[in-house]
Each structure stands twice: as structure tokens, then as C-alpha cells.
Amino acid sequence: MTALPVKPLIPPEQAFLFVEEVRNRLTLISLDSREYFETIHAASEKGLTGGRIYDALLLRCATKSKARHIYTWNLKHFEAIAPDLSGKIRTP
Secondary structure, three states: OOOOOOOOOOOHHHHHHHHHHHHHHOOOOOOOHHHHHHHHHHHHHOOOOOHHHHHHHHHHHHHHOOOOOEEOOOHHHHHHHOHHHOOOEEOO
């Protein structure tokens, strides 16, 4: 968030408050080492780089949690990474 192309920039203290608020309102999902490794391996086989690796990890968490909906402003990347989840992926 602190590197988003917005003016004014989001200071680190404000970004932390936002993350804290998310933690208070939602259930956090984490991957174990096997799930993390499998996701990174699958992403590398697809040729994913940069932020798309992070997107793949987020999608794996959504799958693990059995999310009904997956919200993102980056529909194109998410749907390309996980076409099988395209019916769940939408903008906020």
C-alpha cells in the first residue's frame, strides 16, 4: 500500500492501521510449507513472475478457505492464473 500510485502517498503508520482493521474483521488464512511450495512450483511452471506469484498465493488461500467470492481490482491477472475460479472472481 505504501507504494501505490496515489497522491498523497499512504504512510506506513496508516497502512498498518488498515492491515490491523482487516485482521479484526476477517479470518486470516495461511498456507503451510507444503501448500506454499506447491503454489510457487505451479506458478513457476506457468511462467508467472513478480506480483503474479503473490496473486497465485492469494488465490490458493481463497481456495483453501472455500471462499464464495474473490475480490480484486486485477480481474485479468487473477482469471488468467486461476481460470477455474473465474466465476468467483469479481471487483469490489
